[in-house]
Amino acid sequence: MCHALEDGVVRSDLRSSFGSSTTTAGGVPLTISLTVTDTANGCGPYAGAEVYLWHCDREGRYSMYSDGVTGENYLRGVQEAGDDGVVTFTTIFPACYSGRWPHAHFEVYPTLADATGGGEPVSTSQLALPEDVCATVFAVEGYEQSMQNLSQVSLQRDMVFSDDGADQQLVAVSGDVDAGYTATLTVPI
Numbered sequence: 001m002c003h004a005l006e007d008g009v010v011r012s013d014l015r016s017s018f019g020s021s022t023t024t025a026g027g028v029p030l031t032i033s034l035t036v037t038d039t040a041n042g043c044g045p046y047a048g049a050e051v052y053l054w055h056c057d058r059e060g061r062y063s064m065y066s067d068g069v070t071g072e073n074y075l076r077g078v079q080e081a082g083d084d085g086v087v088t089f090t091t092i093f094p095a096c097y098s099g100r101w102p103h104a105h106f107e108v109y110p111t112l113a114d115a116t117g118g119g120e121p122v123s124t125s126q127l128a129l130p131e132d133v134c135a136t137v138f139a140v141e142g143y144e145q146s147m148q149n150l151s152q153v154s155l156q157r158d159m160v161f162s163d164d165g166a167d168q169q170l171v172a173v174s175g176d177v178d179a180g181y182t183a184t185l186t187v188p189i
Helices: 112-117 131-137 144-150
Strands: 029-038 050-054 076-080 086-092 103-109 123-128 172-176 180-188
Touching: 029 050, 029 103, 050 086, 050 112, 076 086, 076 112, 103 112, 123 180, 131 144
Parallel strands: 029 180
Antiparallel strands: 029 086, 050 076, 050 103, 103 123, 172 180
């Protein structure tokens, strides 16, 4: 999915488009922190791993692909894991669109050249957001359609998470609507 991305995609703050567009995605603030571990190396930190993360906006649209936002590239970016294997993205809480549990996509690459130049990821996955936090966020103005969509899906029926109910993909979340949320997940590679 991360084939030949534009200059500017390597960043930690995903809220604004980069390049010729200056559009910023609105929504409840969310920080996503992933700890990438190397299972071949005793589950120690995967230092230097490149993570490409992307998700929909609060209306359920994907920049670059959905009608109305094909000229935007917000809510997507690449970041290099530090010596501790951690990458942290500043973004907004994604919507719940029809038929899918609220989530974010990510791919892990061995090098920046692979991540930005069309290389093969070593892992492709999604993270799932907890139902109680989703219900709180979706009561906020701008997320109205998400509340209805959330009532029609479950982790057990979601086409991606149904295999294990998102046991390995459900993030831990702290925070609140006003200050924003932080979601954390360990990603074994």
